[in-house]
Amino acid sequence: MATKPLTLDALCGGDVLADFERALHRVRDSFEDETLDGQARKVVVTVEMKMAPGRRYVQTNAAVKVELPAKSRGGIAFIENGEMLTEEAVRSTDGQMDLASAIDEKVTPIDKKGRRS
Numbered sequence: 001m002a003t004k005p006l007t008l009d010a011l012c013g014g015d016v017l018a019d020f021e022r023a024l025h026r027v028r029d030s031f032e033d034e035t036l037d038g039q040a041r042k043v044v045v046t047v048e049m050k051m052a053p054g055r056r057y058v059q060t061n062a063a064v065k066v067e068l069p070a071k072s073r074g075g076i077a078f079i080e081n082g083e084m085l086t087e088e089a090v091r092s093t094d095g096q097m098d099l100a101s102a103i104d105e106k107v108t109p110i111d112k113k114g115r116r117s
Contacts, residue, residue, distance in 0.1 A: 011047065011062050019064035020045055026066050039069035 004010045009017045020043065027041040044065045049058050 008045075011060060016045065016047070016062045016064065023064050023066045027068070030068050033071070035071055036069050041069065042067040 008020065011017070023043045027043060030036060030041055044067065046063045046065070048061045050060075052059050
């Protein structure tokens with residue numbers, strides 16, 4: 001068996017480096033979403049190495065994880081006769097809330113424990 005230097009490219013037959021590059025592209029693409037501006041993204045590469053019984057080789061596992069910020073969703077709540085009513089506010093264009101659709105008779109009553117009626 002030919003030996004190679006221990007590099008990211010050599011780990012798991014090159015899959016770790018390929019996964020890392022795909023993760024970087026996902027992060028880059030996420031910057032196109034203006035609703036996530038100002039929020040950090042993270043790429044985490046985890047390499048776990050464990051000596052096998054008999055100390056003849058080291059078992060290696062690797063994973064690449066992408067952490068993108070959660071998209072925020074908007075809503076609006078009203079108090080009417082002591083009862084909280086809510087309607088999901090929808091976006092008419094990216095980054096803009098359409099409150100007109102929220103301010104009509106289509107409201108869902110919510111009880112005092114926050115459950116929809």
